[in-house]
Amino acid sequence: MSKKDLARVYEPREIEMKWSQRWLAGEGFAADARSKKPAFSMVIPPPNITGSLHLGHALNNTLQDIMARYKRMRGYNVLWLPGLDHAGIATQNVVERQLKEEGLTRQTLGRERFIERVWKWKEESGGTILGQLKRLGASCDWTRLKFTMDEGLSRAVREVFVSLFNEGLIYRADYIINFCPRCHTALSDLEVEHEERDSFLYHIDYPLKEGGGITVATTRPETMLGDMAVAVNPEDDRYKHLIGSTVRLPLVNREIPVIADRAVEAAFGTGAVKITPAHDFNDFETAKRHGLKPLTVMDDTARMNENAGPYRGLTSLEARERVVNDLKEAGLLKKEERYRVPAGLCYRCGTVVEPTLSKQWFVKVAPLAKPAMEAVREGRIRFVPENWERTYFDWMLNIRDWCISRQIWWGHRIPAWHCRDCGHITVSREDPRGCGRCKGGNIEQDPDVLDTWFSSALWPFSTLGWPEKTPEEEAFYPTSALFTSFDIIFFWVARMIMMGLKFKGDVPFREVYIHALVRDAEGQKMSKSKGNVIDPVVMMDRYGTDALRFTLAAFAAQGRDIKLAEERIEGYRNFANKLWNLARFTLMNIAGEGGDEKAGQRELTDADRWIITRLSSCIEEVSGSLDRYEFDRAANAIYSFVWHELCDWYVELIKPDLRGEKGEKRKQASADILLGVMKDTMRLLHPFMPFITEEIYSYLPDVTPGIIKEGFPEPPPKYPGEAAATTVVMDVIRAVRNIRTEMNIPLSTALDCLCFSKDPAARRALELGEAYVKSLARVSVLKVSGEGERPVDAAFAVVGGGGGVEGIAGIEVFVPLKGHVDIAGETSRLIRGLEKVERELAGVEGKLGNGDFLNNAPASVVEKEKEKMASLLEKKVKIGAGLERIRGLKG
RNA sequence: GGGCGGAUAGCUCAGUCGGUAGAGCACAGCCCUUACAAGGCUGGGGUCACAGGUUCGAUCCCUGUUCCGCCUACCA
16 A cells, blocks of 8 residues: 555545644745745735735735746745735824724823834734735745834835935925824825715805895705805807906805806806815815815814804714705705715725815825836836836826825834924934034924825835845845736836836836736625635635635636635535545555566557646646636636546546456556556646645655645646547547446446447557556457448437548447347437438538638638538538437337 | 727626637536535536628628617706
């Protein structure tokens, strides 16, 4: 027996824990910055320290891991660098929530103690996702784990900020920004999600000082308190005469002008728009065009401020209610029209954001965007699939300045100091002792921190040690590939490209693979509130990590979202089980009875040559697909090879050989081939299913331990002729099986089988494959002839030829039934077959009868059609003869 | 409004030089054949959304239409 036996049942849990521990204890995943091997490097999209593994992470990291393991096996010096993101707003929210439970706030704690508290939380429970990634099998170089708030990475942030500031690419300005009243901070445009909601379009009469009035339409009546003008289109005949007149703003009795602006659509609403520069993005722009001063009516807690007069202290919703009521009472509310309004929501907490005028820090993006677009246009960065380039260009072309200051405490504090005496702002790499201008010591650091994405943008080089010069940077920058999903192309990918080009003078990665978003079986986004979340950790518990990984890979078709249902994972768990049993079978049959593996002495059968040929194609397909990021194709190629070729056919074919029916030598040879195929298959599959393949591999004899260190299999030479011969045997087996089923003949009844073929190659194939036919079709006597008397009392089929195997003519297969032929059943079976042949024949004849086809189609296509017609005709004649015989039997 | 993607078997999807379609799951029948019932064997199932065009020939290329997603945008 084999050196060890595998457990009877496939139990992923234990196996996974075992290998996970061994891998992490070993050095297998560590990259070597001084290696002479070609480098392949990736930086992980750093998950939040607050996060836990969801399917998006699972997919993202499974694909990266497949690539990392594949490249390692192909001989690359692989760096897959892991890390975490400090997630400013999200993390601050978590800790603030904790404080609240203790009856504390960050303000009562003070900035310093609050930050200490966040660090403490980070050490204790931040980054649970790292353990989950390890469980997923992620073969990161864990010795190089980085965090965006690490000292080195923070230095990179500071270096970049100061450089950009000195170049004038970072500036501070009063500008309208999105403010989240719950998170109490400014957000960038990208951090706002848009959603339509049911609301009203309010039509409000604004009285004119000169008498009469003008009706404006608005979705946000409460902001009228900050109106600085009413705008109409200059071409609008209804209002032309009012341009330049004065409106007396209701409720607050402020006088504002009527102005003309082309941006106003005469056709919408009443054609008159109220202009609230401090609380609406468009109005802000309009006001700038007309030199109007903004008036803020909300404070930084999003409550109405002193400028809102009697409404002071109200939230915007409360204010809206009161304003609408008051307008009604004053008889100024003309109409409330049902209307879908776009709402901006904070991407972190979903609260409706308030556009507010405020003083913030910005990055001037246009000068950075230009080279970033060129890099993609010139192909120095390639998007896969490439249609995402268009999305990237669209955004980069219309890019707006990036608001980078956040009014929170957790993050990289802005390295700018305000002088209380002279007002000068000192921006410095080192903490300054005094004001850069008046040299006074009365300075205070800006209280804001930077957008988390600001540090993420530096990730591909800050993690490699920049701004220090390091061997890592030398060896691994630019990184080879970045794996991410499309929803963060703007947030992250674009910004990394800009920063990489700016500060490293080279692209941050050569290829960007954009993978799918995982949705539920109905195509809905998974979300906790919908309750349709599939938890990858639960799936790993239930079906094993390998099954989850394989499922994700098999569904990762480019350009399409993944709709995932639990049954899929179960299906691939079954595949893992199939593999397990294949391994058990292999081990049972590669008896250690002095099996010599001298390849030269092995005599290969057609079946051996067939499986080797199929394996070879499979290896080519898998490596080719992986090189093109076609994970689904690669996974499916292995699946169908293992299940439908190796298990369904090869293992069944060689069972008689393994039983020793053809002698000891053949038995050994078959076992050797099977073992060889198994070894290659495990290595081929390893990137996808690392645990089970590592386990099985460790049981195979004569392997160096650690499949991880093995190379990726090379495709062996193919044997097309012998492979074709084997498919002839398979066709005959299938034909007999079909007859057996349709004639309702139990397996226990042995059958005879007679095959006629004019083709010597076909006859030879069947003679060599006699044992296979006998074994798999349960045939006791197989006779193969070129010509002769066709049996009358038999079921009949024609196989081969036709669209089947090239160069091998049709084979007539007879199963004598000794008076038990079900004449009706057999007749209808043959007629069905005949009809099918005739249908195909009609198509082919149509083509060949068409002069245009013969003249215009390429010769090879015409030739192919002619061959097809010949074999179909042959088949038709043979089936026709079979029908005649049956009819004769009847009479 | 602009952009991108999708529409192929009951479901989920392949189909990368144009030559009348494949897989998995589900379904039906038979089978505990000593690797595996998380299995085996056999089978049924399709106007490739619709309408035009190019072509000898279109699921594939072009145009338009319908429906469905997503991204993006200053009709308040």
